[in-house]
Every structure is written in structure tokens, then in C-alpha cells.
Amino acid sequence: MTFAPSDTQRFRASADWFLVQRATGLVTARVSATAERVVDLCHALSAHLAPAVDVHMADVRTGRQWGGAFCALPDVREAIARLRLVLAAQGGVELSVYTESDQLTVTPEMQLVIYARTDRWAVLLDGMGIGERTTTPEPTWIPSRSTLRPDAPLEQALQSAAERMGIAEITT
Numbered sequence: 001m002t003f004a005p006s007d008t009q010r011f012r013a014s015a016d017w018f019l020v021q022r023a024t025g026l027v028t029a030r031v032s033a034t035a036e037r038v039v040d041l042c043h044a045l046s047a048h049l050a051p052a053v054d055v056h057m058a059d060v061r062t063g064r065q066w067g068g069a070f071c072a073l074p075d076v077r078e079a080i081a082r083l084r085l086v087l088a089a090q091g092g093v094e095l096s097v098y099t100e101s102d103q104l105t106v107t108p109e110m111q112l113v114i115y116a117r118t119d120r121w122a123v124l125l126d127g128m129g130i131g132e133r134t135t136t137p138e139p140t141w142i143p144s145r146s147t148l149r150p151d152a153p154l155e156q157a158l159q160s161a162a163e164r165m166g167i168a169e170i171t172t
């Protein structure tokens with residue numbers, strides 16, 4: 001099978017990496033990959049969480065936020081799967097799924113950050129073929145949240161996801 005240059009760059013595994021930082025009682029893994037892969041990884045890794053999770057979702061474009069506790073993990077995973085395309089295409093949303101000891105967060109800049117009390121996530125990431133790095137490479141481009149504008153399809157997808165997960169809008 002022959003790949004066009006853009007295909008080989010888009011799908012090559014070497015583009016995926018993670019960096020682990022350890023502090024007293026907390027392990028943080030920062031994962032960098034394509035936007036689609038980040039959402040896919042969040043979905044896949046969420047299968048390793050408890051059956052009931054807490055969820056927080058924030059649209060940095062509009063300032064809208066949703067949150068809920070003790071959400072059914074299958075409902076949350078289904079909502080993440082449905083958000084995959086629009087979230088990867090648009091970014092600008094922070095989505096956190098967490099328990100008392102683990103947290104998976106897709107950042108508005110489309111990175112996956114994992115907070116945990118154990119090293120188990122590093123083992124899982126390594127098993128998924130994602131390479132661990134000891135330092136963060138120099139960024140070639142840093143997205144700016146200030147340039148993000150409201151997006152109607154994204155807003156509709158987030159509202160639908162919130163309903164599927166059973167989380168409510170947070171009013172400030």
C-alpha cells in the first residue's frame with residue numbers, strides 16, 4: 001500500500017508522544033498527537049475508569065460550561081465518541097472525565113493530559129505504541145484561544161453531548 005506524503009505524516013505513530021512528570025502523590029502524563037488521535041485516546045483510555053465518573057466540559061469560545069457527578073461511564077464514552085469529529089476539527093473545548101484518583105482531560109489546544117495517583121496510564125500509553133519522551137519538543141505553532149469564535153455546530157454537539165452524559169450547564 002502506498003501512502004501520499006500527507007497520509008504518512010498524518011498517520012505515522014512516531015508523531016505521538018507522551019511526557020510523564022512525577023510529584024509527591026501525583027503523576028501527570030501529557031500526550032501529544034493529532035487532534036483525532038487525542039480524542040480517540042481519551043475515549044479508549046476512559047474504558048479504564050470506574051463505572052461512574054464525574055465530567056466537566058467547557059467551551060472556551062462561548063464560556064459555557066457543563067458538569068455532573070456519578071455519570072454512567074458508558075454514556076460518557078458514547079458522548080466522547082460522538083464528539084470526536086467536531087471536537088477534533090474545532091478544538092477550543094476542555095473535556096475532563098475523572099474519578100477520585102484519575103483524570104483524563106482533552107485541552108482546548110487538543111492535547112490529552114492525564115492526572116493520576118499511579119503510573120498505570122504510562123504503561124497503558126506505552127502499550128498503545130505511544131513513545132515516552134524525557135523532554136517536550138519545541139512547539140512549531142501554539143494556538144491562541146483569543147482567536148476562537150463561536151461555532152454553531154460545535155455548540156449544538158456540546159449541548160447534545162451534555163444531555164447524553166446527563167450533565168447540567170453551570171451558570172456563574
